[in-house]
Amino acid sequence: MKFGLIKGWREQYPVLGLCRVLEVSESGYYAWLNRPVSLRKQANDRLEIEIQAAQQRTRGTYGPERLQRDLADNGTHIGIDRIKRIRRKLGLRCIQKRKFKATTDSRHSLPVAPNLLERNFNVLEPNKAWVSDITYIPTDEGWLYLAGIKDLFSGELVGYALHERMTKNLVMQAVFRAVSGRKSIRA
16 A cells, blocks of 8 residues: 555655655565566456446446346356445446335315316317326436326327426426417417
8 A cells, every 4th residue: 555655656756755754665665566466456457347347238227236146147256245345446336216106195185177078088079178197207317207188089199298397387388288289270
């Protein structure tokens, strides 16, 4: 460790002075400097590359245990503690998926719109009855919410909106697109 410090500072300070301050011999420093890289260091360097490749291959979603199995399937046998140590050194972490969160609360005191259709979905003219719904789509970056509005006459999607949060704005944007799209057809 001390020899590494000397190597880092030798451009700015004389090696002899650094050796005296760190209480090591100058001959010991030069012997360390010219020593070939150890087999352990070579193996760790190779493992760092393989762990980085496995991290990319698995899109960063594997923890040490699954990563160990993946590396073994690709011909590299390594202990879990060594994987943890190398990942910590490289600053690699497992990307954790968010747990499912319920987004609908039926027990609220907000006003509820009346059911005007009364389950009569047979509509004889376009733009007389629209229905809407919100769904969520899991992506690599998190949930994506989709609000869609459908014309019951044609079954056509007349308006939609996407956003990473389920808000009133999402629904209002879908309605706005549906209404503005219908105006351009009538004109």
